Amino acid sequence: MSDQSLTRFSLGHLPLASLLLCAACTSTPVGSAGGDMEVVPDVVLAIHGGAGTILRENMTPEMDQRYRQALTQALEAGYAALEAGGDALDAVEAAIRPMEDSPLFNSGRGAVLNDEGEVELDASIMDGAEGLAGAVAGARTPRHPITLARRVMNESPHVLFAAEGADRFAEAQGIETMEAAWFVTPRRADQLKRMQARDASSTADLARRPVDEKFGTVGCVALDGDGHLAAGTSTGGMARKAFGRVGDSPIIGAGTWAADATCAVSCTGHGEFFIRLAIAHQLHARMLFGDQGLPQAAREAVLEELPALGGSGGCVALGADGTLVAPFTTAGMYRGWVTRNGVVTVRIHGDERR
Amino acid sequence: MSDQSLTRFSLGHLPLASLLLCAACTSTPVGSAGGDMEVVPDVVLAIHGGAGTILRENMTPEMDQRYRQALTQALEAGYAALEAGGDALDAVEAAIRPMEDSPLFNSGRGAVLNDEGEVELDASIMDGAEGLAGAVAGARTPRHPITLARRVMNESPHVLFAAEGADRFAEAQGIETMEAAWFVTPRRADQLKRMQARDASSTADLARRPVDEKFGTVGCVALDGDGHLAAGTSTGGMARKAFGRVGDSPIIGAGTWAADATCAVSCTGHGEFFIRLAIAHQLHARMLFGDQGLPQAAREAVLEELPALGGSGGCVALGADGTLVAPFTTAGMYRGWVTRNGVVTVRIHGDERR
Secondary structure, three states: OOOHHHOOOOOOOOOOOOOEEOOOOOOEEEEEOOEEEEEEOOEEEEEEEEEEOOOHHHOOHHHHHHHHHHHHHHHHHHHHHHHOOOOHHHHHHHHHHHHHHOOOOOOOOOOOOOOOOOOOEEEEEEEOOOOOEEEEEEEOOEOOHHHHHHHHHHHOOOOEEEOHHHHHHHHHHOOOEOOHHHHOOHHHHHHHHHHHHOOOOOOOOHHHOOHHHOOOOEEEEEEOOOOOEEEEEEEOOOOOOOOOEEOOOOOEOOOEEEOOOOEEEEEEEOHHHHHHOOHHHHHHHHHHHHOOOHHHHHHHHHHHHHHHHOOOEEEEEEEOOOOEEEEEOOOEEEEEEEEOOOEEEEEEEHHHHO | OOOHHHOOOOOOOOOOOOOEEOOOOOOEEEEEOOEEEEEEOOEEEEEEEEEEOOOHHHOOHHHHHHHHHHHHHHHHHHHHHHHOOOOHHHHHHHHHHHHHHOOOOOOOOOOOOOOOOOOOEEEEEEEOOOOOEEEEEEEOOEOOHHHHHHHHHHHOOOOEEEOHHHHHHHHHHOOOEOOHHHHOOHHHHHHHHHHHHOOOOOOOOHHHOOHHHOOOOEEEEEEOOOOOEEEEEEEOOOOOOOOOEEOOOOOEOOOEEEOOOOEEEEEEEOHHHHHHOOHHHHHHHHHHHHOOOHHHHHHHHHHHHHHHOOOOEEEEEEEOOOOEEEEEOOOEEEEEEEEOOOEEEEEEEHHHHO
């Protein structure tokens, strides 16, 4: 089957001569009880933009193209950072920032709204070289939560700041901040109104809620020329979530992990299950203590344990050898990657991986 | 060497006839590069009240006795819950609540104050049977944060509530809440004044700060008659911490973990390092994926990896077979345990374990 993700968007906007689009599918599907996943060699950068029930019949060709362009632009930005001599952390931050600015994804501007019509932004970043980490939960002001998380890692003795503490740290650091209204897009305001009208509160049956009401986290994993890995994740959480709810995205070990010895992981999905299974650290631990390969670790953790517990979602995980796995239990996951030689692939639906 | 922890406090206050005090040391020390630890068989309940540079010369006999009595009372409360047919979660909650009420420990009433003179309370609980978990971070009102964490686990679809969201959930649940002033003890108010006078901010050199300015987390692990494990942790964090800083205690996988297949873990110490090493989940993962025994897992994670990264602290970890390990890198850790036959042991200093 041809790579459908590459047939619908133009090459005209690609600024980097080094970027070539992948015309042939380079990934290998791996079957399992809970779904399957891509396994792609020689990857230096990969992103996700959320996993969920993304159905072709609900996507207009225009929306499909907008998502693919946004994913491509994020990959370009991350790859440009690597090409410019940046390290894996630079690439992760560079790839996530445009997704935070895009109203298409549930992070930064365009993040879902809590029951009070406000964004609460979570993000985390981890450095595989030193095992350093930084995170923020429930921030309301940073334009780029991933940048704030990186500042927490580099400029504070702490790993995690929550709520007002995160916003105060952003101000103290001189990070770019925005007014509350800037984050709210018409799409999210309408979504909240619809949900409140039908009383779809955070305790309602999550399984039946459409993807854009719950998931949409963005994330990135990168491998730099020195062999260092990094991972980052950024999200607005679940739409109409209870005030103050924190999911897996800012939790080191749940939504994000990186260690040069094993892999870099960024997760998306129903966060509570990712916390209860410590999915990101579990992949690392299966490799380090269980001598599993990354594909086996990802398959057993994400495609078997996660759905067995009732959870859903996916991740991108990049091994120290450049092997990318992108497992997800859902019908689709916004995702993409760049190989060592600059070839870009973006995908949305599950059946594109076959 | 005799068990010095048992020579200084009276038996008169013990309400449970089934509780016998351990006159002979039942634990086996295990040497390692970073320290050593107790390994005790046939344990059903264990607690810690914080790890740090607890020196005999800084403890009056009266203070020593007060700590040993408070630890004993907590163990009694937890053991009584088990004896009454409660499960491991009941025992964990029952043991932690009196420590939260005690001004001796850094949790609940008597928690350390942030730079603004307020408490910010973190707690988490995990059920080894179902893998369920609940946690709160930066709460200001619950008298018993561990009880609130358990409500999050049982009465919400979420795992973690932060800051005002945690307090709102407490109110919605009808949990006992207290005014801000109730939590502040004269000792902590004086401590904050002293620290502010010498400008010992959270960015100051933590290694040189006395234990009661940084650690003092409480925690419990329990094994019930059905073979189920549970773990819980509760803390006020670090004294004069930055507003909104969250440590490892409310982070499932960092400060707390429980799985019937392996162990229940509650950590105390310099939280940022416990997050970066996912210590609690790491013990589980070493056992599950690496086929390590609990003593080896605890030694390598807590006594080797933790100090190698520059961190310090300890944990109590209870295996499904009743093996307790209590490793710590510090001079002392407030700790205690009850064996299957009701024998209680409490200890403070490191040299009591030999």
